[in-house]
Amino acid sequence: MTTLLEVKNLRISFPGDAGTRVYPVDGVSFVLERGRTLALVGESGSGKSLTALGMLQLVPAPGRIEPGSVVRLGETDILALKGESLRRIRGRRIAMIFQDPMTSLNPVFTVESQITEVVHAHFDVSRGEARDRAAALLEEVGIPDPLARLKAYPHQLSGGMRQRVMIAIALAGQPEVLIADEPTTALDVTVQAQILEVLDGLRESHGMAVLLITHDLGIVAGRADRVAVMYAGQIVESAPTASLFARPSHPYTQGLFGSVPRLTGALGRLSPIPGNVPPPDAWPSGCRFRTRCPIVHPRSEQAPPLLPVGPDHLIRCWLAEGPE
Amino acid sequence: MNGALPRAGSILGTPSARAGLLAITAILLFGALAPLALPDPAAQPDIVSGALQPPSAAAPFGTDELSRDVLARVAAGARVSLTVAAIAVALAMTLGALIGIVAGYAGGAVDAVLMRIVDGALAVPRLFVLLLLLAAWERMPLVALIGLIGVTGWFGTSRLVRAEVLRLREEGFVHAARALGAGPGRVMFRHLLPNTLGPLLVAATLAVGDVILLEAGLSFLGLGVRPPTPSWGGMIYDGRAVLTVAPWVSIFPGLAIIATVLSVNLLAGGLKAALSPRDA
Amino acid sequence: MSAPLLMVRDLVKHYRSEGLFARKAPPVRAVDGVSFEVGRGETLALVGESGCGKSSVGRTIIRLQEPTSGEAIFDGEPVFQLAREPLRALRRRMQIIFQDPYSSLNPRMTVGDAVAEGIEIHRLAGSKAERNERVASLLEEVGLDASYARRYPHEFSGGQRQRIGIARALAVEPSFIVCDEPVSALDVSVQAQVLNLLRDLQERRGLSYLFIAHDLAVVRQIAQRVAVMYLGHIVETGPTEALLSDPRHPYTQALLSAVPEPDPSAQRERIVLTGDLPSPSNPPPGCRFHTRCFHPLRSERCRTEVPVLRPVHQTEAACHYAETPASPLAR
Numbered sequence: 001m002t003t004l005l006e007v008k009n010l011r012i013s014f015p016g017d018a019g020t021r022v023y024p025v026d027g028v029s030f031v032l033e034r035g036r037t038l039a040l041v042g043e044s045g046s047g048k049s050l051t052a053l054g055m056l057q058l059v060p061a062p063g064r065i066e067p068g069s070v071v072r073l074g075e076t077d078i079l080a081l082k083g084e085s086l087r088r089i090r091g092r093r094i095a096m097i098f099q100d101p102m103t104s105l106n107p108v109f110t111v112e113s114q115i116t117e118v119v120h121a122h123f124d125v126s127r128g129e130a131r132d133r134a135a136a137l138l139e140e141v142g143i144p145d146p147l148a149r150l151k152a153y154p155h156q157l158s159g160g161m162r163q164r165v166m167i168a169i170a171l172a173g174q175p176e177v178l179i180a181d182e183p184t185t186a187l188d189v190t191v192q193a194q195i196l197e198v199l200d201g202l203r204e205s206h207g208m209a210v211l212l213i214t215h216d217l218g219i220v221a222g223r224a225d226r227v228a229v230m231y232a233g234q235i236v237e238s239a240p241t242a243s244l245f246a247r248p249s250h251p252y253t254q255g256l257f258g259s260v261p262r263l264t265g266a267l268g269r270l271s272p273i274p275g276n277v278p279p280p281d282a283w284p285s286g287c288r289f290r291t292r293c294p295i296v297h298p299r300s301e302q303a304p305p306l307l308p309v310g311p312d313h314l315i316r317c318w319l320a321e322g323p324e
Numbered sequence: 325m326n327g328a329l330p331r332a333g334s335i336l337g338t339p340s341a342r343a344g345l346l347a348i349t350a351i352l353l354f355g356a357l358a359p360l361a362l363p364d365p366a367a368q369p370d371i372v373s374g375a376l377q378p379p380s381a382a383a384p385f386g387t388d389e390l391s392r393d394v395l396a397r398v399a400a401g402a403r404v405s406l407t408v409a410a411i412a413v414a415l416a417m418t419l420g421a422l423i424g425i426v427a428g429y430a431g432g433a434v435d436a437v438l439m440r441i442v443d444g445a446l447a448v449p450r451l452f453v454l455l456l457l458l459a460a461w462e463r464m465p466l467v468a469l470i471g472l473i474g475v476t477g478w479f480g481t482s483r484l485v486r487a488e489v490l491r492l493r494e495e496g497f498v499h500a501a502r503a504l505g506a507g508p509g510r511v512m513f514r515h516l517l518p519n520t521l522g523p524l525l526v527a528a529t530l531a532v533g534d535v536i537l538l539e540a541g542l543s544f545l546g547l548g549v550r551p552p553t554p555s556w557g558g559m560i561y562d563g564r565a566v567l568t569v570a571p572w573v574s575i576f577p578g579l580a581i582i583a584t585v586l587s588v589n590l591l592a593g594g595l596k597a598a599l600s601p602r603d604a
Numbered sequence: 605m606s607a608p609l610l611m612v613r614d615l616v617k618h619y620r621s622e623g624l625f626a627r628k629a630p631p632v633r634a635v636d637g638v639s640f641e642v643g644r645g646e647t648l649a650l651v652g653e654s655g656c657g658k659s660s661v662g663r664t665i666i667r668l669q670e671p672t673s674g675e676a677i678f679d680g681e682p683v684f685q686l687a688r689e690p691l692r693a694l695r696r697r698m699q700i701i702f703q704d705p706y707s708s709l710n711p712r713m714t715v716g717d718a719v720a721e722g723i724e725i726h727r728l729a730g731s732k733a734e735r736n737e738r739v740a741s742l743l744e745e746v747g748l749d750a751s752y753a754r755r756y757p758h759e760f761s762g763g764q765r766q767r768i769g770i771a772r773a774l775a776v777e778p779s780f781i782v783c784d785e786p787v788s789a790l791d792v793s794v795q796a797q798v799l800n801l802l803r804d805l806q807e808r809r810g811l812s813y814l815f816i817a818h819d820l821a822v823v824r825q826i827a828q829r830v831a832v833m834y835l836g837h838i839v840e841t842g843p844t845e846a847l848l849s850d851p852r853h854p855y856t857q858a859l860l861s862a863v864p865e866p867d868p869s870a871q872r873e874r875i876v877l878t879g880d881l882p883s884p885s886n887p888p889p890g891c892r893f894h895t896r897c898f899h900p901l902r903s904e905r906c907r908t909e910v911p912v913l914r915p916v917h918q919t920e921a922a923c924h925y926a927e928t929p930a931s932p933l934a935r
Contacts, residue, residue: 043791043792043793043794044762044791158880158881159654160880161880188653188654188818188881189653189818189819189859189862189863190653190858190859190862190876190877191653192862192864193861193862193864193874193876193877194876194877196864197874197876215791215792216864217792217866218863218864218865218866219864220866221864221865221866221867221868221870222864222865222868241868242868242869245866245867245868245869255793256792256793257866258796259792259793259795259796260792260796260821260866261796261799261819261821261822261824261825262821262824262865262866263820263821263824263848263860263863263865264865264870267824267825267845269800269803270796270799270800270825271796272793272794272795272796272797272800273793276761276763276764276794277761277791495707495708496702496703496704496707496708496709497707497708497709497710497718499663499668499700499702499708500700500702500708500709500769500772501710501721502668503666503668503695503699503700504695504699504721504722504725504772504776505692505695505696505722505725505726505776506721506725507692510725514713515710515713518710518712518713519710519711519712521712
């Protein structure tokens with residue numbers, strides 16, 4: 001499979017107390033392949049959203065991307081770009097859609113102008129041509145009566161419609177890579193199903209690589225080819241979807257599975273992970289999960305690297321070297 | 325802005341806020357402690373030869389036409405002006421908060437009536453009303469003047485508080501209190517009021533500056549604080565006659581007014597920045 | 605079978621535009637004739653998506669809002685007819701916990717004061733010492749350290765704040781709690797902790813819950829019975845397992861089909877609803893779901909006649925053609 005984008009050792013720092021720095025994203029690496037979806041799974045505080053922002057140099061001040069981080073799109077390291085060349089990547093080769101369609105769309109501009117703005121920013125076309133493209137995009141994302149909808153303002157549309165418009169805006173630049181940061185979390189479950197169908201279809205028809213950021217394991221099961229689980233700024237497990245669900249191997253992943261209520265199957269008491277996710281300035285040394293892990297491994301005071309437990313299946317855990 | 329009070333450290337976030345806080349503290353200390361070190365502001369040691377002396381080592385701000393030490397008078401004036409401002413603002417804030425909370429929480433007809441009164445009152449220029457009353461009531465005591473300034477200054481605050489209350493009313497903790505059986509009084513004073521303290525504090529700080537200017541203006545017209553009680557406005561008024569030969573008599577009180585109002589405004593700016601949801 | 609603890613009949617709640625000069629806009633018909641019962645010690649889940657009216661039901665039955673019409677009988681008392689003092693006394697027995705852990709606690713009150721509020725309002729403690737003791741034991745009961753009483757809400761995580769909210773509701777010793785989406789805003793592992801807590805509390809204290817949610821998998825963990833709402837009506841109700849295994853209303857089927865199941869091998873064809881949710885101020889005539897319904901037997905009758913909840917197989921469904929399953933794709 002063709003690799004379109006590679007993230008290597010991405011580290012993002014923020015100022016902590018008394019002049020120290022904390023690293024909410026601490027050495028994240030993965031690849032995105034054409035026509036495939038990678039799901040980045042984690043809870044709040046895992047660093048998943050910040051990772052996405054980092055990929056496009058959108059980290060809010062006072063955070064900064066640490067040297068040594070690489071985000072390579074084809075031949076170009078995006079993190080080395082500035083100004084005009086960076087702008088030519090954003091929207092045109094990598095696009096991003098966000099969680100809350102209520103606040104991601106500009107309320108004072110019509111749908112049409114928000115889409116054509118992107119078209120004009122990246123392509124040299126006439127206004128008529130841009131409008132035609134906008135209408136075609138609305139149709140592609142499944143909005144009925146696209147010509148009428150072009151004239152609408154965001155507040156006149158439902159949540160599901162707005163998210164479709166966001167997807168249309170993202171596609172307007174004809175990107176190779178699409179980052180979707182919790183695109184359905186704010187939507188009802190029936191609408192969520194609609195939006196995920198749209199995204200899947202577009203991924204296939206446009207041959208895009210998709211990075212899907214979510215906390216919902218159900219969405220991951222249905223829509224992702226590969227999964228990376230994040231905890232405390234690091235990827236702790238990485239595997240093809242089927243492998244991850246068949247054999248979740250990192251204790252955190254197992255804990256997540258134990259916490260998820262199921263619609264089918266035996267109805268048992270949920271077994272949640274004890275305690276809370278620690279904040280970046282209070283991460284345990286060595287293995288960051290050790291304070292909540294049911295297993296006490298003698299080597300846990302040393303930070304484990306990603307180790308293989310199966311074909312293409314890695315975990316950041318000493319258990320990979322054999323049971324204790 | 326949210327209603328939480330700012331953390332002590334965050335008020336000092338910007339250099340201008342730090343400057344404001346420092347300056348206002350200095351002025352307060354000056355007003356409180358100076359009389360201990362300085363000559364009595366009413367003392368007129370040597371009326372003839374000591375009058376209208378330019379600033380010197382003995383009298384850093386010079387002396388006025390009655391040989392009084394200007395520095396001592398400016399310090400005394402600080403106490404008067406700041407006390408007038410503090411009491412009047414406290415009165416105005418209390419009234420404004422009360423009306424604002426009741427209007428915001430009760431809603432409906434009560435709110436409509438109260439806000440129409442406020443709208444009407446805001447349409448009338450405050451200075452005008454005060455001048456009228458001062459002209460009608462000869463020799464109005466200072467206490468009454470402070471009261472009037474307070475009573476004419478709560479309208480804007482009530483709108484501010486009402487707006488906060490309208491927002492807070494829909495917050496979960498207010499619903500929770502009602503669901504627990506809290507009556508309107510408890511909801512308003514235990515839950516709503518403490519959460520409006522942030523914007524209220526900012527408004528109060530700005531109001532202090534306004535009142536200082538207002539009082540100075542009235543005193544300058546001879547209508548505010550009456551001699552021999554020193555006040556900055558009164559001192560500027562007195563210094564008019566000798567402006568060309570002894571400008572320091574008017575300049576220093578004037579500078580004191582500017583410095584105080586400026587530092588109070590800077591402090592208010594710092595408070596406002598500390599309250600903004602940036603660090604929520 | 606003892607009498608139900610709560611009986612709600614034909615509850616209606618309409619919202620009108622406010623203000624003296626509001627245009628004659630049609631009211632939002634959030635709840636338009638809803639009836640159900642909750643037994644002692646049991647949990648009824650009220651499930652639906654945004655705009656279905658479930659939150660309005662929750663708030664109205666404890667009179668945080670006044671109903672437009674209908675009746676609610678709690679332990680024999682007519683909730684909507686109670687005057688101020690009897691209503692305040694009733695508030696001890698019916699409590700509520702909220703969805704948003706970040707706005708449900710007063711940021712200017714300590715945790716201890718927040719939990720003690722009900723104790724103070726109803727004068728349940730004879731002395732300050734007794735009050736503090738009660739607060740400490742409540743905090744421990746919900747899995748928090750008693751020393752947290754001196755701290756402020758902003759020092760705690762979402763899950764911990766929800767626990768504080770639960771302690772606050774328990775302080776007045778209710779027999780019934782409206783749980784308004786209490787875990788929707790929480791992370792997966794925290795959600796599981798709070799769900800377990802709610803279950804344990806129910807067992808230990810004999811509580812009844814009206815559990816409002818949109819996630820059917822969550823509901824399965826805690827509710828014995830479920831009522832599914834759509835646009836202000838209950839469209840199906842029944843025992844949880846029965847409703848999940850053999851739903852008879854097309855909307856329930858679509859809802860179930862849309863829930864993503866964390867099992868790649870269980871991926872199935874999904875029923876994807878067409879169109880948008882109609883506006884609650886202008887609901888479709890007849891069966892409110894007919895504009896998006898995919899039932900093969902859909903007819904004119906659906907457009908003109910409002911279906912009534914009636915027993916069909918293992919549940920009660922409001923559909924003219926509930927005897928025939930709507931879709932082979934249905935669970």
